[in-house]
Amino acid sequence: MRCPRCDHGESRVLDTRTGTGAIPGAVKRRRQCLSCGFRFSTLEVPVREEITVLKRDGSLEEFDRQKIVAGLQCALKKGNRRREEVEALADRVVRQLLAPRPVQLTAEEIGNAVMGCLRDYDPLAYARFLSVHRSFADLEEFQKTLGQISHGNPV
Numbered sequence: 001m002r003c004p005r006c007d008h009g010e011s012r013v014l015d016t017r018t019g020t021g022a023i024p025g026a027v028k029r030r031r032q033c034l035s036c037g038f039r040f041s042t043l044e045v046p047v048r049e050e051i052t053v054l055k056r057d058g059s060l061e062e063f064d065r066q067k068i069v070a071g072l073q074c075a076l077k078k079g080n081r082r083r084e085e086v087e088a089l090a091d092r093v094v095r096q097l098l099a100p101r102p103v104q105l106t107a108e109e110i111g112n113a114v115m116g117c118l119r120d121y122d123p124l125a126y127a128r129f130l131s132v133h134r135s136f137a138d139l140e141e142f143q144k145t146l147g148q149i150s151h152g153n154p155v
């Protein structure tokens with residue numbers, strides 16, 4: 001990082017702070033130029049490579065964590081979950097999806113990851129999510145799933 005005053009290339013880190021508030025994951029460093037002694041701060045921000053999502057109709061859209069949160073909120077709304085719980089669950093879904101460092105995901109892969117986490121977390125919400133997001137072709141499977149849940153068997 002070059003000194004903003006003299007353009008010298010080397011500086012000493014005086015202080016490192018994470019979680020600066022405005023930008024999640026950002027690291028702020030206070031530095032002192034080794035040449036002129038000028039003090040300045042730098043901000044490091046993680047940049048996530050853009051991931052595209054292939055939708056069922058063949059169109060592409062940008063991967064959006066907020067949509068996963070919205071889907072989970074929709075599935076969990078009757079349980080009156082706290083926002084933090086939904087966010088934590090969304091984080092789990094996102095971690096699982098992004099762990100293999102994909103360039104592109106399909107809507108189906110995302111749906112499966114959401115359902116997998118929901119199933120572990122709240123079987124009834126899982127069944128509700130299935131009813132909304134699966135087509136009528138899967139109705140039989142849905143009813144079977146509901147039957148298993150109401151009989152107390154793990155899905």
Ligand SMILES: [Zn+2]
Binds near residue numbers: 005033034038
């Ligand atoms: Zn300098």
